Amino acid sequence: MAEITKPRILLVDDDASLLKLLAIRIESKGYQVSTVESGLAALQQLKMQTFDAVITDLRMDEMDGMALHRQLQSRYPSMPVIMMTAHGSIPDAVEATKQGIFAFITKPVDKDELFDSLAKAIEIHGVHGDETPTQTNIVTRSGAMLHLLEQVKLLGPTHVNVLISGASGTGKELLAQAIHQHSHVSDGPFVAINCGAVPGELLESELFGHKKGAFTGAVKDHQGLFQQAQGGTLFLDEIGDMPLNLQVKLLRVLQEKTIRPVGFQEEIPIDVRIVSATHKNLPEAINNQLFREDLYYRLNVVNLKLPPLCERREDISLLAQHFASVIAKRMNQDEKRFANDAMHALVRYDWPGNIRQLQNVIEQVVALTPGNVIAVQLVESALNSNVSNAEPLSLNDAKKEFERDYLINTLKMAAGNVAEAAKLAKRNRSDFYKLIKKHNIIVENLI
Numbered sequence: 001m002a003e004i005t006k007p008r009i010l011l012v013d014d015d016a017s018l019l020k021l022l023a024i025r026i027e028s029k030g031y032q033v034s035t036v037e038s039g040l041a042a043l044q045q046l047k048m049q050t051f052d053a054v055i056t057d058l059r060m061d062e063m064d065g066m067a068l069h070r071q072l073q074s075r076y077p078s079m080p081v082i083m084m085t086a087h088g089s090i091p092d093a094v095e096a097t098k099q100g101i102f103a104f105i106t107k108p109v110d111k112d113e114l115f116d117s118l119a120k121a122i123e124i125h126g127v128h129g130d131e132t133p134t135q136t137n138i139v140t141r142s143g144a145m146l147h148l149l150e151q152v153k154l155l156g157p158t159h160v161n162v163l164i165s166g167a168s169g170t171g172k173e174l175l176a177q178a179i180h181q182h183s184h185v186s187d188g189p190f191v192a193i194n195c196g197a198v199p200g201e202l203l204e205s206e207l208f209g210h211k212k213g214a215f216t217g218a219v220k221d222h223q224g225l226f227q228q229a230q231g232g233t234l235f236l237d238e239i240g241d242m243p244l245n246l247q248v249k250l251l252r253v254l255q256e257k258t259i260r261p262v263g264f265q266e267e268i269p270i271d272v273r274i275v276s277a278t279h280k281n282l283p284e285a286i287n288n289q290l291f292r293e294d295l296y297y298r299l300n301v302v303n304l305k306l307p308p309l310c311e312r313r314e315d316i317s318l319l320a321q322h323f324a325s326v327i328a329k330r331m332n333q334d335e336k337r338f339a340n341d342a343m344h345a346l347v348r349y350d351w352p353g354n355i356r357q358l359q360n361v362i363e364q365v366v367a368l369t370p371g372n373v374i375a376v377q378l379v380e381s382a383l384n385s386n387v388s389n390a391e392p393l394s395l396n397d398a399k400k401e402f403e404r405d406y407l408i409n410t411l412k413m414a415a416g417n418v419a420e421a422a423k424l425a426k427r428n429r430s431d432f433y434k435l436i437k438k439h440n441i442i443v444e445n446l447i
């Protein structure tokens with residue numbers, strides 16, 4: 001059985017001394033705390049690590065607590081946010097609660113009030129990684145997903161590197177956490193970094209650490225994520241975005257099982273399980289000399305492909321109800337259910353942004369539903385605004401998306417018979433196979 005993981009809290013305040021004091025207090029209650037002094041730094045930190053709750057000051061320069069909260073709502077809709085302010089007033093608190101703030105606390109902070117709110121937030125939201133090896137946070141009834149979870153269980157006792165491929169928002173990080181929970185290092189830390197979100201020059205020191213004075217701005221020794229993940233799992237998200245020079249260094253680390261922080265002379269042994277993920281087609285990136293083939297083989301000992309949500313429609317209603325209930329609880333509202341036509345509209349929709357987009361839409365409709373039943377009009381308008389707010393695809397990406405949908409539909413029409421589908425598409429069979437491979441389509445999952 002995995003040990004209970006300490007909940008991870010991100011504390012944001014521009015008052016450095018208060019930040020330190022609060023961090024010590026919260027840590028003494030058994031939480032793991034990271035501190036940052038601005039809203040922007042908080043968003044940066046969240047891209048690199050998973051947290052279970054955010055506690056933020058309301059009044060801060062540049063991005064205030066409410067602006068940070070809005071960003072968090074769209075990027076991490078189920079993240080509970082506790083707001084602190086020295087200028088608390090009842091209207092402020094009411095407004096904050098309406099907008100989905102988990103709790104509103106006035107300064108000077110009453111520590112019991114803070115601990116109560118924190119405990120409640122963690123109780124409702126759960127802790128990343130606190131499941132037993134047979135449970136995960138993954139909500140699904142799709143055959144393809146259940147098959148993936150079976151594979152995750154089998155991979156558990158092994159130490160092989162796993163590469164997860166799947167479109168944005170399909171749950172790659174959640175699957176990586178499930179691999180960690182089932183592994184023999186589940187008692188160790190799970191550390192995640194989005195390689196695409198950190199500028200190339202910083203990524204090296206984020207991963208491997210640096211010595212004070214190693215470069216301008218290195219004001220103190222910094223422990224890299226490899227060392228933080230020692231005895232656990234390091235999740236390298238968007239590995240396809242890693243610059244080539246770092247790919248060489250990463251390959252060396254995987255071969256030698258040692259790291260050398262920037263500016264250090266000696267090598268430090270590391271024992272870390274690597275799970276990586278990408279939404280990119282890495283074989284294509286290798287052909288275009290954007291990704292190293294030798295690194296690909298090291299990372300891709302086992303490959304797990306996450307299907308997009310439109311290929312597991314049976315999960316849509318389940319996930320929608322799950323998110324609605326988590327979000328209603330977080331907003332201290334009664335349980336809500338979907339009107340039948342509202343649920344139909346959700347299930348018919350194609351979800352280009354996958355589960356993350358579904359989560360955003362549910363967040364929106366739950367917040368706007370006064371009673372207990374979510375109406376179809378609300379769902380439709382959320383879907384429309386979601387589509388019109390989305391950045392338009394580039395022509396190339398739109399063509400790729402069309403080609404992939406076309407292949408899937410044709411294969412479905414041919415009941416998974418590739419020769420038959422090739423005929424329908426008026427292509428020869430080997431060309432058709434190449435296209436299926438190019439788009440990472442698993443034919444068995446379509447039948």
Ligand SMILES: Nc1ncnc2c1ncn2[C@@H]1O[C@H](COP(=O)(O)OP(=O)(O)OP(=O)(O)O)[C@@H](O)[C@H]1O
Binds near residue numbers: 076077137169173237
């Ligand atoms: N099967 C699932 N059950 C419950 N929640 C899910 C499931 N899949 C994804 N989610 C939720 O959807 C959101 C997106 O998932 P996640 O971050 O794991 O996707 P991702 O593929 O890593 O996305 P990206 O590539 O954009 O980083 C998260 O909030 C996650 O908790």
